[in-house]
Amino acid sequence: MGRDGRVDRRQKNIRYFDYTLLLIVFFLICFGLVMLYSTSAYNGQLRFKDSAYYLKKQLQADALGIAAMAIVSRIDYRVWKNFWMLAYIGAFGLCTLVLFIGDELNGAKRWLNLGFTSFQPSEAAKLAIIVFLATIISKMPKQMGKFSSLVKIIAIVLPMVAVVAIGNLSTAIIILGIAISMVFVASPKYAQFFIAGGTVILFGAIFIMMEAYRAERLRIWLNPEKYEKGYQTLQGLYAIGSGGLFGKGLGGSMQKLGFVPEAQNDMIFSIICEELGLFGAISVILLFVIIIWRFMVIASNAQDLYGALIVTGALAHIAIQVILNIAVVTNTIPNTGISLPFISYGGTSVLFLLAEIGLVLSVSRGIHLEQE
Incomplete structure (x- = not known):
């Protein structure tokens, strides 16, 4: 209140930081470690004579990821505009390299052997495509209403999608989903996306039918009890x-004792359901819903379009991956081999996910709240 009785309109800028997002992510990491140990202890003892084998490796990845998140969150997110092309070319090169010298597991080459550890380039490609597209779209916001702009951006992304899809169709779907989500948010027109969506579905169906094992997954999905490879799906449903x-x-799950193969990976949500029931499953889903809500708050208050697009890309990544993982575990869609963010076993995945969270937190640091 001023001396003359009028309200003082002078305002103070308060720098914002989303501690709610940070807290939820830390909780998910801790919960993931608990569930990972519960799920993998039997398998670790059986294969490596160490019940904490998977837990130790995930702890190392989490520590590296938290360090990456802390560093990235302190760097002005606009700095990454200078590395958009390097990010795309580097990720594309690594994804191409893995096709020639990558380690093969279950018939697919997805990992590069670095000697002391293995590395999955397709996880880096998700982060690279977010930085790459955020830069391109933020430079041409007025052109995003044109259908030709949508076609050009999808055409730029398709080489990355194609090279990843050769060995990892599920990740390619996520990358394409990230791209479409970012363009959708930046575009003032929505009708064109029905055309683009139909085209993507058509080419996706053709791509699936090009390989016998992909078509076989559709048959297994429809009738898992008739195929030997439907065993994992059935045990997950049990x-x-x-x-x-x-x-x-x-710790009370029976299905993790060899009935659900590699339960600590893609099928960990089924063990969560068995050990913690419907209540636990819904609680996990709600945690991801809160993360998505915080992303939406940060994106809507970002200082610029570039920051909003980065957050949108991260939101699309996590949302799509969670939806697809739960859909696979419940046999709503064919098995795609997608992990549950922050919870499933996988060092490369959690490292780049936490780096993404660091980017989002960096955008949140740029928000200035006005307080009277």
């Missing part, structure tokens, strides 16, 4: 069904 409302208790 785990979900046996959990009931509150589950068998942490």
Whole structure:
């Protein structure tokens, strides 16, 4: 209140930082470590004579990821505009390299052997495509209403999608989903996306039918009990069904004892359902919903279009991956081999996910709230 009785309109700028997002991410990491140990202890003891084998490796990846998140969150996100082309070319080169010298597992080449550890370039490609597209779109915002601009951007992304799809179709779908989501948010016209979506579905169907094992996945999805490879899906469904409302208790799962193959990876959500029940499953989903909500708050208050697009890309990445993972575990869609963010076992995945969170937090640091 001023001396003359009028309200003082002078305002103070307060720098913002999304501690809610940070807290939820840390909680998910801790929860993921607990569930990982519960899920993998039997398998680790059986294969490596160490029940904490998978836990130790994930702890190392989490530590590196948290360090990366802390560093990236302190760097002005606009700096990455200078590395947009390097990010794309580097990720594309690594994804191409893995096709020639990558380690093969279950019939697919997805990892580069670095000697002391393995590295999955397709995870780096997700982050690279976010930085790459955020830079391009932010330079031509007025042209995003044109259908030709949509076609050009999708055409630029397609080489990355194609080279990743050769060995990892699920990740290629996520990359394409990230691209379409970012263009959708930046475009004032929505009708053109129905055409683009139809085209993507058509080419996706053709791409699936080009390889026998991809077409076989569709048949297994429709009738898992008729195929030997449907065993994992059926055991996962048994785990979900046996959990009931509150589950068998942490560590009480029977399906993880060799019935659900590699339960600590893509199928970990089924063990969550078995041990923590419907209540635990819904709680996990709600945590991801809160993360997406915080992303939306940060994106809508970002200082510029570039920052908003970075957050949108990260939002699309996590949302698509969570939806696809749960859909696969519940046999809503064919098995695609997609991990559950922050919870499934996978060092490269959690490292780049946390780096993405660092980028989002960096954007949140640029928000200035006005307080009277």
